[in-house]
Amino acid sequence: MAELFHSSKPIYEQIAEMIKKRIIRGELTAGGKLPSVREMAIEVNVNPNTVQRTYRELETMDIVESKRGQGTFVTEDTEVIASIREEMKKEILMNFTKQMFEMGYTKEEIKQGLTEYLNRKGE
Amino acid sequence: MAELFHSSKPIYEQIAEMIKKRIIRGELTAGGKLPSVREMAIEVNVNPNTVQRTYRELETMDIVESKRGQGTFVTEDTEVIASIREEMKKEILMNFTKQMFEMGYTKEEIKQGLTEYLNRKGE
DNA sequence: ATTAGTGTACTATTTGTATAGTACACTAAT
DNA sequence: ATTAGTGTACTATACAAATAGTACACTAAT
Incomplete structure (x- = not known):
């Protein structure tokens, strides 16, 4: 499996x-x-x-x-769920940007990299 | 420490x-x-x-x-280094988008979420 | 030759994760 | 009352990661 x-x-x-x-x-x-x-x-x-x-x-x-x-x-408690959602989103974004910065990319390069990646996925 | x-x-x-x-x-x-x-x-x-x-x-x-x-x-071998760079970038992007999709976000929401996050960081 | 600074190898021990198996406590349905 | 399906607890075992300590092999400089 x-x-x-x-x-x-x-x-x-x-x-x-x-x-x-x-x-x-x-x-x-x-x-x-x-x-x-x-x-x-x-x-x-x-x-x-x-x-x-x-x-x-x-x-x-x-x-x-x-x-x-x-x-x-x-x-x-739907508020707990909502806050979990925000926490996870923030955590994932933080982790992602941190890693990209550590690779030396700038903000704009990160945005562009994401856009390219997402467009490529759609092909 | x-x-x-x-x-x-x-x-x-x-x-x-x-x-x-x-x-x-x-x-x-x-x-x-x-x-x-x-x-x-x-x-x-x-x-x-x-x-x-x-x-x-x-x-x-x-x-x-x-x-x-x-x-x-x-x-x-600078080609090895260059390919490591591309692999890491792809890996990080893949991991990021995978997680965001798993949270239920669409492509556009992911892009918007990133932009908002990066702007907020600059304040 | 000697020495200091390298990578490398080995054994032993500790810790956290995961599994395996068993047993108990509680709830709902019969 | 009995039963099936829950969560919970406990012991034992296996394995990988990390640490600790020691020792050896090689290189460069002295």
């Missing part, structure tokens, strides 16, 4: 990223139920303990709430 | 990234000498063995050449 994850980052973090993106895209709605620890473990082909760790992390971030015997649910 | 590295990625890879960027920016020139394994270890506050592993990786990629008793030198 195809490898879902990169080796350079802990799998439990990568699963957390994946779930956050699903929430942000609306695939998982506020108050909605996540796959159970065991289901998710099968879905992403990983040990249940690893998924549990992911859920624990997400719970610490107030993104999900785990209810013993019932399941794990996306927070109903 | 400030932590130079992220915990989520092997340090030896992060050092390799750092060095590649120095080469690309021209801080380390073709044929130039890198800091010795021991010097670099002190510079980045890490064990010499970790730096050695970085140098070994870079040598495998034909980016540097290690000479016993003399030191480790940037390749003199």
Whole structure:
């Protein structure tokens, strides 16, 4: 089977990223139920303990709430979700621009590079 | 001292990234000498063995050449350097756009998001 | 020849990640 | 009450990354 994850980052973090993106895209709605620890473990082909760790992390971030015997649910607090979206966007942009600056590109070159890349993708 | 590295990625890879960027920016020139394994270890506050592993990786990629008793030198092949630059740029752009798409943004929203972010940085 | 500064190799130990297996606690449905 | 499906906890094991320490091989300068 195809490898879902990169080796350079802990799998439990990568699963957390994946779930956050699903929430942000609306695939998982506020108050909605996540796959159970065991289901998710099968879905992403990983040990249940690893998924549990992911859920624990997400719970610490107030993104999900785990209810013993019932399941794990996306927070109903839409403001939390909105702020997660902004945080992720900012984080991704910051990381991207930082790396491009470190390569020596200027602001304009970065913008141009992105535009070229996106146009090329559409061909 | 400030932590130079992220915990989520092997340090030896992060050092390799750092060095590649120095080469690309021209801080380390073709044929130039890198800091010795021991010097670099002190510079980045890490064990010499970790730096050695970085140098070994870079040598495998034909980016540097290690000479016993003399030191480790940037390749003199400027084409290799040029291609590393393009690879890194593409890699960074690909990673960035992939993540933004996964968050649900469109091409135009990505461009706009970048422009806004860069403008905001200048304030 | 000696010395200092290189890269290189090796063993041992620690830490974090991930897996494997088992067991328990709670909830909802029957 | 029983059962199935939840989250949770625990021990044991394996592996990679990183550290620590030591030693060796080679080069250039003295």
